[in-house]
Amino acid sequence: MAGILIIDDEPQIRELLIKHLNELDQMPMVAETLADGLEMVASGTFDLIFLDVNLPDGNGIEALPLIKNSRSEPEVIIITGEGDEQGAKMAIDSGAWDYILKPFSGYEIKLQVKRSLDFRASKKALNSSPEKILNRSSIIGSSPKLLSRLNMVAQCAKSDANVLITGQTGTGKELFAKVVHMNSRQEKNNFVVVDCASLPEQLVESVLFGHVKGAYTGADSNQDGLVKKADGGTLFLDEIGELPLSIQKKFLRILQERRFKPVGGTNEVVSHFRLVSATNRNLEEMVRENQFRSDLLFRLRTIHIDLPPLKECKEDIKDLTLHYIYTLCNHHGFENKGFVSEFLKALESYDWPGNIRELISSLEKAILADPVSPILYPNCLPNPIRIHYIQSSMNKTRAGCDFKRVSQTSDKFQSIDLPDNLLDPIKPLKQVKDVAISIIEKIYLEKLMQSSNGDLDKAGTLSCISKSRIYSLLKKYNISRSV
């Protein structure tokens, strides 16, 4: 049985949907308000959600992204009484499965339930399949985004199609290129890396295509280029966005004909390689600015794998951390180290502009910061990460404190009685402020003792002031802990 939730405030609609779903042997759960629905989505696991648009406490379509991004990433069918084109477009753009108008037929509902659940089942099977059939080598992580990229690698394994891997620096483009090779028919042959960003300008052609003896001064023997070395294997063009326009043209021809002439040669050389390229640049933008050939881009990206930044796969940080602490400790000859929970929280709260590469180098710095300690603490981490963690913890605490202060005392503060003579005759501001503050402090302290049942630890947490300060204030205003 699937997990199905109906979020609708109209009892008749809920009953009708339940009836149709029961006929499919499904037992849905129901929520009458958006708030209840969102709470259930956040805490439960659902495959399919029926979502009304006009709910008493909000608009279903506006909540759609939140629901789609929830833990179980459910399919969502929007049900609405007022069909409008804009709403339907917004719903579909936000990832809704379908947009159904009331009144609906049982047939329509059952068909969409069946279709969406079938789709979900095949998606699940696909997501779990790469680990069975794919050699993922040292690729760590199991976040939905990473698994979907591994699925694409599995697709690559079925053909010799050209693959373009894009993503920010340090997201694993080269690692993925290797894994594409390891899972391909070319696996037993060379994986040849060409770093297009560091090809010497005068020698680009010679490095790529080779040269014959006497082609230029110093060319004292025939030399194969990297393209020939990749014959039967994989040619990996890293940083392809840096390939000069003149070479782009030659490459296009090689991709079409798989043959080329070495520098100074007259005979054509054949090379059958699988092409994988990678870049962190926006090639489409480069095409618009005439810096990259559109016909080459078209050929490169038969399969396009766009790797997500680490901040979008925070679920993977724990596994990556465990793996790399073990690997790095091994490398430096240390016993494996553990870490306190705040260490991981600090890593998970950071945005990682340098992605997985930055994570690895930060872990290495942390390990080397205190080689003898068997446990890693946040203070071993590089300063930007620590500072970010401290600041985000402070913001959370502040937000919590503001909320508590207002909600626990506002009712009492509304009826503060100030002494009649406080402003009459007029007195220095400081004197008035001191009186007003002590009145408020006293009310606050009484309320604090009530709310914490006189427990000073709890009072400290609620008020964000130290226990010793609470003691001295209780004494000052002669308040007992059992108010």
Ligand SMILES: Nc1ncnc2c1ncn2[C@@H]1O[C@H](COP(=O)(O)OP(=O)(O)OP(=O)(O)O)[C@@H](O)[C@H]1O
């Ligand atoms: N999913 C992953 N699991 C484990 N290690 C990873 C993963 N992704 C990347 N790495 C590691 O992160 C480091 C950076 O990866 P890689 O060099 O492949 O990134 P890149 O995207 O090619 O970077 P750049 O654009 O700067 O060349 C490497 O040490 C790689 O092994």
